[in-house]
Amino acid sequence: MATPHKYLTSFTRSTLSSLFQPVRPNASSVLPFLYPVQQQARDLRTSSKSKGKDASARAKKKKRTFRQYDMKDAVQFSLCDAMRYIRAFEAGREPTTVKYEVHLKLRTKKDGPVIRNQLRLPHAVQTGTRVCVIAAPGSRAAKDAAAAGADIVGEQDVFEQIKAGNIEFEACICHSASLQNLNKAGLGRVLGPRGLMPSTKLGTVVDNVGIAVKNMRAGSVYKERAGVIRIPIGQLRFSPEELRANLRTFIGQVKKDAAALTDQVSKEVGEVVLSSTNAPGFSLNGDCKSEDSPPAYALTGR
Numbered sequence: 001m002a003t004p005h006k007y008l009t010s011f012t013r014s015t016l017s018s019l020f021q022p023v024r025p026n027a028s029s030v031l032p033f034l035y036p037v038q039q040q041a042r043d044l045r046t047s048s049k050s051k052g053k054d055a056s057a058r059a060k061k062k063k064r065t066f067r068q069y070d071m072k073d074a075v076q077f078s079l080c081d082a083m084r085y086i087r088a089f090e091a092g093r094e095p096t097t098v099k100y101e102v103h104l105k106l107r108t109k110k111d112g113p114v115i116r117n118q119l120r121l122p123h124a125v126q127t128g129t130r131v132c133v134i135a136a137p138g139s140r141a142a143k144d145a146a147a148a149g150a151d152i153v154g155e156q157d158v159f160e161q162i163k164a165g166n167i168e169f170e171a172c173i174c175h176s177a178s179l180q181n182l183n184k185a186g187l188g189r190v191l192g193p194r195g196l197m198p199s200t201k202l203g204t205v206v207d208n209v210g211i212a213v214k215n216m217r218a219g220s221v222y223k224e225r226a227g228v229i230r231i232p233i234g235q236l237r238f239s240p241e242e243l244r245a246n247l248r249t250f251i252g253q254v255k256k257d258a259a260a261l262t263d264q265v266s267k268e269v270g271e272v273v274l275s276s277t278n279a280p281g282f283s284l285n286g287d288c289k290s291e292d293s294p295p296a297y298a299l300t301g302r
């Protein structure tokens with residue numbers, strides 16, 4: 001049997017050796033001003049690389065398309081049922097001032113060209129649009145614009161009013177012969193943010209001013225924003241047949257606009273939502289009536 005002092009001697013040696021062995025401090029436990037400068041730079045480069053990798057990973061995870069919902073589980077309504085609920089929300093309001101609005105949600109990518117156009121609906125929604133026509137005074141275009149119902153017609157005098165901030169119109173059309181004078185006036189900074197600057201793409205720089213004014217007064221301008229196209233589609237007094245005719249015309253035109261884009265861009269109508277000035281939106285299922293829909297005369301006028 002071994003004597004106790006033999007084990008105590010080995011234990012004491014191992015303990016003392018561990019106590020007097022040099023200890024390397026952890027870099028994280030040392031105060032910053034005692035931390036070697038080279039080690040700080042090395043850690044900084046490592047952390048910046050890791051942050052860069054995380055940022056690139058997050059960028060890759062970003063979706064290139066707008067969020068889409070499964071319409072199989074959505075609660076949808078026929079046109080007449082949606083009109084009935086919307087009219088209940090708008091009870092007591094003037095039917096000629098409240099507007100039905102339609103929202104077309106598209107299946108499309110976030111980048112690429114957008115749909116923008118002008119459309120004259122079968123049943124005019126807003127006939128009180130004030131139209132300004134840029135045309136030389138006394139010219140044939142100016143006379144046609146005045147005959148078609150343009151509210152403001154002219155060139156230099158109109159330019160001065162716009163520069164002074166007197167913009168009393170909701171739409172602006174320019175005759176092709178006056179486009180150069182319009183560009184020289186430098187009104188893009190004033191009319192551009194308001195969406196009133198005439199443009200060939202928008203169809204507001206034309207040769208036949210009379211037809212353009214008539215279409216503008218009874219038409220609607222629409223533009224895709226964040227994968228959604230939204231325009232007024234009818235007045236609250238409209239009958240289901242009138243509203244359905246406007247909806248069909250608008251959806252058909254949007255499909256034509258999508259087909260006219262390049263082959264590399266795919267745009268499809270994913271959902272049609274009907275709302276109004278003060279009512280929430282109701283997703284439409286494509287049917288005009290259901291078994292519980294009220295008669296058409298109950299949804300027309302007041």
